[in-house]
Amino acid sequence: MSTTLKVPSIKCEGCADTITKEIKVHDKNADVKVDITEKTVEVDSALSEASIRQAITATGHDVA
Ligand SMILES: [Cu+2]
Numbered sequence: 001m002s003t004t005l006k007v008p009s010i011k012c013e014g015c016a017d018t019i020t021k022e023i024k025v026h027d028k029n030a031d032v033k034v035d036i037t038e039k040t041v042e043v044d045s046a047l048s049e050a051s052i053r054q055a056i057t058a059t060g061h062d063v064a
Contacts, residue, residue, distance in 0.1 A: 002044045003052055006064035010039045015061065022055045023047070 010016065016034035019041055023032050030045035043052050053063045 003049050004042045009061045018059050022059045
């Protein structure tokens with residue numbers, strides 16, 4: 001299932017890496033695409049949207 005979330009606090013490649021790694025802690029097979037310009041995170045994974053939101057929030061980023 002693919003979920004796209006808006007994460008306005010994404011500023012750089014470092015943010016993208018941090019978020020990608022944290023999501024992969026919860027699902028190592030997750031396919032994560034971060035668009036730094038659009039500030040979106042697209043996740044193809046078995047994780048629920050709530051779990052993905054929680055993972056992103058845990059990195060200190062805010063999900064819109
Ligand atoms: Cu950054």
